[in-house]
Amino acid sequence: EKNHKWKVQVLWGAGEDTYKMFQTFCDNIKKNTGGRLEITPFSAGAIVGTFETLDAVGQNVLQGHSTYPGYFAGKEPALAVIGDFAFGYQEPMQQNAWLNEKGGMEMMRTAYDKFNAYTVGCTWWGVESLVCKVPVRRPEDFKGLKHRGAQGLAAETIARMGASIVVIPGGEAYSALEKGVVDTVDWSTLSVNNKIGFFEIAKFATYPGFHSMPIQDFTVNKTAWNALPDDVKAIVEKTWADFSQYQVKTIAENDVVVAEEVQKKGVELIAWSDEDRGRARGMAHEVWSDWAKKSPLAKQAVESQQAYLRELKLLA
Amino acid sequence: MSLGYLTLLVFGALISALIVGLPIAFSTGAIAVVMAVWLFDLNTLNIIVSRVFTLMGNNILLAVPLFILMASILEKAGIAEDIFKAAYIWSGKIRGGLAVAVVISCALMATMVGVIGAEIVTMGVVALPAMLKRGYGKSLTLGSICAGGGLSTLIPPSVVFIMYALTAGTSIGQLYMAGVFPGLLLASLYIGYIILISYLKPEIAPSAPPEELNISFVEKLAYLKNLVLPGLVAFSVLGSLYLGWATPTEAAGIGVVGALIAAIINRRFTWRGLYLAVIDTTKVTCMLYWLFFGASVLVGVYTMAGGTAYLKELLLDLPGGRWGVLITMNLIWIVLGCVIDWIGILLLTAPVFVPVAIALGFDPIWLGVLFCMNMQISYISPPFGPAAFYLKGAAPDNISIGDIFKSVWPFLGLQLVALGLVMAFPAIALWLPQTMLAR
Amino acid sequence: MHSFVHIIGRVNEWVGRAAGLLILLVVFIIAREVIARSVFHSPSLWADESMTYIAGFVYVLGGGYALLHRRHVTVDIVYGLLGWRGRRVCDVLAFVLFTAYCLTLIWFGWDMAMTSLGQGETSGTLWNPLIWPVKFAIPLGGLLLLLQGIANLVQDFSSRP
Numbered sequence: 001e002k003n004h005k006w007k008v009q010v011l012w013g014a015g016e017d018t019y020k021m022f023q024t025f026c027d028n029i030k031k032n033t034g035g036r037l038e039i040t041p042f043s044a045g046a047i048v049g050t051f052e053t054l055d056a057v058g059q060n061v062l063q064g065h066s067t068y069p070g071y072f073a074g075k076e077p078a079l080a081v082i083g084d085f086a087f088g089y090q091e092p093m094q095q096n097a098w099l100n101e102k103g104g105m106e107m108m109r110t111a112y113d114k115f116n117a118y119t120v121g122c123t124w125w126g127v128e129s130l131v132c133k134v135p136v137r138r139p140e141d142f143k144g145l146k147h148r149g150a151q152g153l154a155a156e157t158i159a160r161m162g163a164s165i166v167v168i169p170g171g172e173a174y175s176a177l178e179k180g181v182v183d184t185v186d187w188s189t190l191s192v193n194n195k196i197g198f199f200e201i202a203k204f205a206t207y208p209g210f211h212s213m214p215i216q217d218f219t220v221n222k223t224a225w226n227a228l229p230d231d232v233k234a235i236v237e238k239t240w241a242d243f244s245q246y247q248v249k250t251i252a253e254n255d256v257v258v259a260e261e262v263q264k265k266g267v268e269l270i271a272w273s274d275e276d277r278g279r280a281r282g283m284a285h286e287v288w289s290d291w292a293k294k295s296p297l298a299k300q301a302v303e304s305q306q307a308y309l310r311e312l313k314l315l316a
Numbered sequence: 317m318s319l320g321y322l323t324l325l326v327f328g329a330l331i332s333a334l335i336v337g338l339p340i341a342f343s344t345g346a347i348a349v350v351m352a353v354w355l356f357d358l359n360t361l362n363i364i365v366s367r368v369f370t371l372m373g374n375n376i377l378l379a380v381p382l383f384i385l386m387a388s389i390l391e392k393a394g395i396a397e398d399i400f401k402a403a404y405i406w407s408g409k410i411r412g413g414l415a416v417a418v419v420i421s422c423a424l425m426a427t428m429v430g431v432i433g434a435e436i437v438t439m440g441v442v443a444l445p446a447m448l449k450r451g452y453g454k455s456l457t458l459g460s461i462c463a464g465g466g467l468s469t470l471i472p473p474s475v476v477f478i479m480y481a482l483t484a485g486t487s488i489g490q491l492y493m494a495g496v497f498p499g500l501l502l503a504s505l506y507i508g509y510i511i512l513i514s515y516l517k518p519e520i521a522p523s524a525p526p527e528e529l530n531i532s533f534v535e536k537l538a539y540l541k542n543l544v545l546p547g548l549v550a551f552s553v554l555g556s557l558y559l560g561w562a563t564p565t566e567a568a569g570i571g572v573v574g575a576l577i578a579a580i581i582n583r584r585f586t587w588r589g590l591y592l593a594v595i596d597t598t599k600v601t602c603m604l605y606w607l608f609f610g611a612s613v614l615v616g617v618y619t620m621a622g623g624t625a626y627l628k629e630l631l632l633d634l635p636g637g638r639w640g641v642l643i644t645m646n647l648i649w650i651v652l653g654c655v656i657d658w659i660g661i662l663l664l665t666a667p668v669f670v671p672v673a674i675a676l677g678f679d680p681i682w683l684g685v686l687f688c689m690n691m692q693i694s695y696i697s698p699p700f701g702p703a704a705f706y707l708k709g710a711a712p713d714n715i716s717i718g719d720i721f722k723s724v725w726p727f728l729g730l731q732l733v734a735l736g737l738v739m740a741f742p743a744i745a746l747w748l749p750q751t752m753l754a755r
Numbered sequence: 756m757h758s759f760v761h762i763i764g765r766v767n768e769w770v771g772r773a774a775g776l777l778i779l780l781v782v783f784i785i786a787r788e789v790i791a792r793s794v795f796h797s798p799s800l801w802a803d804e805s806m807t808y809i810a811g812f813v814y815v816l817g818g819g820y821a822l823l824h825r826r827h828v829t830v831d832i833v834y835g836l837l838g839w840r841g842r843r844v845c846d847v848l849a850f851v852l853f854t855a856y857c858l859t860l861i862w863f864g865w866d867m868a869m870t871s872l873g874q875g876e877t878s879g880t881l882w883n884p885l886i887w888p889v890k891f892a893i894p895l896g897g898l899l900l901l902l903q904g905i906a907n908l909v910q911d912f913s914s915r916p
């Protein structure tokens with residue numbers, strides 16, 4: 001029997017904890033399949049640029065990527081609304097339920113299908129936290145601020161709250177916040193923000209987060225996937241599902257420790273009230289609806305998630 | 317085939333391509349193509365265009381043409397010459413004073429810019445012709461500009477530190493602080509060397525001739541007014557950054573505007589001058605972009621072939637304990653620095669080096685400083701020496717790339733000394749961030 | 756043959772000059788953006804991306820222009836020692852490697868750009884412009900480079916010692 005060897009690129013820098021976690025996943029795959037599938041992980045940009053992994057997976061140059069699907073919103077807008085339903089959910093397991101019980105995963109697979117790619121599963125790296133130089137306690141506090149937005153729906157919603165969005169590449173975000181080019185930065189989770197050193201220059205953060213909860217998918221080349229025997233496929237799916245739970249849990253636990261640590265450094269963690277979150281969700285509702293117009297699949301994904309949020313009583 | 321042989325083969329092929337006169341930019345690219353097809357298949361060539369496209373969207377590169385344009389406008393408008401005359405007259409009797417002035421200017425500019433290139437090009441148009449005219453030795457002149465120019469990425473702000481922090485998951489702010497003293501250490505070593513060699517070989521570092529020395533203090537003051545306009549340019553860069561108006565890349569663009577305004581106020585602006593400045597900038601920048609494309613595609617294919625895994629094996633199989641590993645890391649950086657650029661080196665080595673170093677109990681911030689100091693070496697080590705390429709772009713035609721590479725050896729030696737010192741005494745790097753954090 | 760060399764030279768010369776002038780547009784975009792953001796508090800979504808891609812675009816296209824002016828850095832330690840015949844042998848070897856690189860850029864770059872065009876691919880950012888025009892710079896830049904490489908080779912061979 002043939003041994004399969006895959007190259008998979010992730011969105012993480014080599015020194016990040018999440019990269020180490022993905023390495024664990026690769027080790028588990030080798031162990032669980034008895035070496036019939038071996039995955040070599042590559043860090044961000046190692047083989048192709050972070051925004052080019054889907055092309056490379058489609059061409060079978062890479063056999064897979066594990067990244068934020070919203071990076072490919074320019075190819076299929078549905079990947080943005082599935083990848084991060086900004087201001088929508090409260091915590092990852094809610095979106096996980098939507099994916100697995102409400103047809104979300106099928107939509108994601110349909111979105112990736114035309115690029116010759118197949119999504120094995122998803123995980124999350126936690127709920128993101130905004131780094132702020134001034135306290136942002138409610139939607140109105142964004143008025144007049146300059147906000148460094150990442151891509152997509154979260155920034156558009158924050159713009160509706162009255163912030164002006166400044167587009168700054170990742171490499172310059174730190175300097176921009178330090179020198180006051182921007183007042184708030186959308187970067188990553190509390191622990192990553194802390195590790196990069198944002199709290200040496202800014203003393204406020206939103207926590208627990210609410211604005212963004214991006215998916216990390218595990219998507220592979222369809223030909224490579226189909227070449228696997230069925231039992232190996234099943235093992236891969238199971239190993240990923242276990243890994244997904246493990247990553248979400250580990251990061252959530254770690255965030256609690258980091259939250260205490262940064263507070264000791266004098267950082268104020270700002271939790272929005274349920275009412276303010278609800279109002280923010282109302283504004284995001286308009287942004288989601290705009291995105292629904294961008295493609296039939298985006299429409300389907302937006303409406304399905306809106307319905308699910310109503311079911312969860314998160315949306316009126 | 318083992319990756320050890322493959323690595324040797326890649327180096328061999330690269331050197332052969334260079335020997336037959338193929339430009340470095342295309343040697344790296346072509347070797348990547350050959351390697352991709354030979355080790356994998358035609359399909360793999362997709363990553364070559366993919367990596368070129370990724371670099372096209374990388375705004376770190378954008379500061380390059382902007383700073384070159386700024387320097388070129390200053391030169392065409394004669395402002396460069398003014399700055400230098402003032403510096404020369406004020407530096408007076410000190411032997412090698414101009415070369416020392418170059419290093420000090422570089423260290424000062426380094427607090428404004430975070431990419432390599434700007435200082436070298438500026439010094440290349442400002443200092444180089446004037447120094448040669450006044451009888452300074454070619455080697456001392458070229459070497460001090462190349463080496464001094466590298467300081468821009470060791471003294472904060474620094475895009476090298478930012479990219480390292482993002483790759484390694486460490487604090488940018490702490491890296492900035494950790495870079496300060498090693499940067500000053502290097503600058504002092506350069507200055508010490510220049511003064512020493514100037515006294516040992518007075519013929520390569522003449523002091524100012526009597527007619528330029530015997531001028532009254534009032535006249536000397538008059539020369540200072542020449543510094544007002546360049547001061548305006550410096551302020552437009554520095555001010556826009558520190559006032560929070562512009563990002564580092566944007567500040568480079570503001571510098572161009574500042575240079576144009578200075579030229580207009582000085583009544584030296586001409587459309588012809590602007591046109592020539594733009595043309596010069598284009599030629600140099602096209603050359604540089606293609607160099608980075610080539611290096612990037614080579615790194616991509618080598619990584620895919622298992623280069624990263626090979627580096628790991630190389631490290632783990634070593635005798636000599638943790639220090640053996642650390643020294644090997646530095647040696648690998650130095651060797652890689654000869655043939656590829658710092659972004660490529662970072663992407664290739666960080667996945668292995670950072671976790672291994674941390675596991676061995678080394679401080680990742682200190683490792684980042686060591687990385688940055690190795691990149692100081694990579695800027696000037698032949699045959700892929702970005703500092704030399706920048707300087708070649710700005711230098712008069714009679715300066716060859718060979719002249720430049722011949723000039724860097726003493727400075728390379730000093731960089732090794734500084735690297736050794738920071739390795740032996742991590743406190744040189746870590747004292748400042750630790751003190752600041754403890755506050 | 757002479758007219759071929761001449762025409763290719765002219766084409767790359769004008770591409771280079773046009774490319775050069777676009778950097779002034781970048782400077783303008785930056786100045787406008789900095790003023791808009793810091794004075795009028797109205798940053799744009801398009802400035803960062805447009806300036807980066809304009810620069811990437813022009814400098815890819817300008818590869819042939821730099822080659823026309825023989826500005827790409829070579830290591831001529833050995834090459835410089837050779838006579839006319841030796842140099843021409845080297846030129847041919849170098850040209851083979853050079854062609855492999857250019858053809859890769861042309862062929863696979865064309866493929867990438869056509870795919871992007873077919874998908875109607877946008878950059879996926881907040882500004883979200885069409886991205887294929889930038890991608891077409893790669894095959895085009897590769898072609899201009901290859902043509903200039905041929906022209907330089909022809910010129911070197913016709914320069915009798």
Ligand code: NA
Nearest residue numbers: 426468471473
């Ligand atoms: Na600097």
Ligand code: NA
Nearest residue numbers: 653694697700
């Ligand atoms: Na080098």
